[in-house]
Amino acid sequence: MAQKETAQRILDAAEALFSEKGFAETSLRNITTKAGVNLAAVNYHFGSKKSLIQAIFARYLTPFSEQFSDQLDIIELRKNTPDQLLKLLVITLNKSGLENPEKFGVFMRLLGLAYSQGQGHLRKFLTSEYGEVFSRYMKEINRVTPELTPMERFWRIHFMLGAAVFTMSSVDSLMAMAEHDLGTETDVKGVISQLMPFLATGLMANV
Known part of the structure; x- marks a missing residue:
């Protein structure tokens, strides 16, 4: 999967979950599961949950x-x-x-x-x-x-x-x-x- 596509999938998943459940209620695990990626991918592209928001x-x-x-x-x-x-x-x-x-x-x-x-x-x-x-x-x-x-x-x-x-x-x-x-x-x-x-x-x- 291309790096740009991976970052886009993480953003799309996080956006959907944050808008539905809230920032505090959404974990990085929720996001990685929905995006179909591992935690290392989130850390690589964004570094932290705050940076992702x-x-x-x-x-x-x-x-x-x-x-x-x-x-x-x-x-x-x-x-x-x-x-x-x-x-x-x-x-x-x-x-x-x-x-x-x-x-x-x-x-x-x-x-x-x-x-x-x-x-x-x-x-x-x-x-x-x-x-x-x-x-x-x-x-x-x-x-x-x-x-x-x-x-x-x-x-x-x-x-x-x-x-x-x-x-x-x-x-x-x-x-x-x-x-x-x-x-x-x-x-x-x-x-x-x-x-x-x-x-x-x-x-x-x-x-």
């Missing part, structure tokens, strides 16, 4: 952050609104391949687990690898919300993140529910188009 996030966030940086180069030259800044995320998702419902749902479940299961190493990794581009984005958020105090802005951003993680981590189920209850089919873009105005209104509530 980081590699899973990197394969989503590296293409996303590259596209995000390109989009920020454009918007930093103009006057923006909160709604436009949120739409920027949608544009970036569409350009980086995360518009696939299954893929997007898995990533959002992993993101939610990163917050709920205390993966301190992961937060350090994300800050180190992607902190610059997201700091640029937060600078724009700060610029369009001067009426908010730092505390208000902090909580609203995290409430927005919580709503987004909940919605998009269960996007398949929500689309099925919408079809059953409303008799209309939708897709990820349709769900996001409903979510974005809600988030923008929450960010600017009573301002």
Whole structure:
């Protein structure tokens, strides 16, 4: 088996198990069994369980952050609104391949687990690898919300993140529910188009 294929199988197995069972509940033995490899292969390609978790996030966030940086180069030259800044995320998702419902749902479940299961190493990794581009984005958020105090802005951003993680981590189920209850089919873009105005209104509530 080619080395690249082996690493891919390990990543695929770990991603599926982490999103289903959680980081703490998934052992390296679980991962090697599902991937059909031995522990030496995991150690060779990733070195540790923490590094494996980081590699899973990197394969989503590296293409996303590259596209995000390109989009920020454009918007930093103009006057923006909160709604436009949120739409920027949608544009970036569409350009980086995360518009696939299954893929997007898995990533959002992993993101939610990163917050709920205390993966301190992961937060350090994300800050180190992607902190610059997201700091640029937060600078724009700060610029369009001067009426908010730092505390208000902090909580609203995290409430927005919580709503987004909940919605998009269960996007398949929500689309099925919408079809059953409303008799209309939708897709990820349709769900996001409903979510974005809600988030923008929450960010600017009573301002």
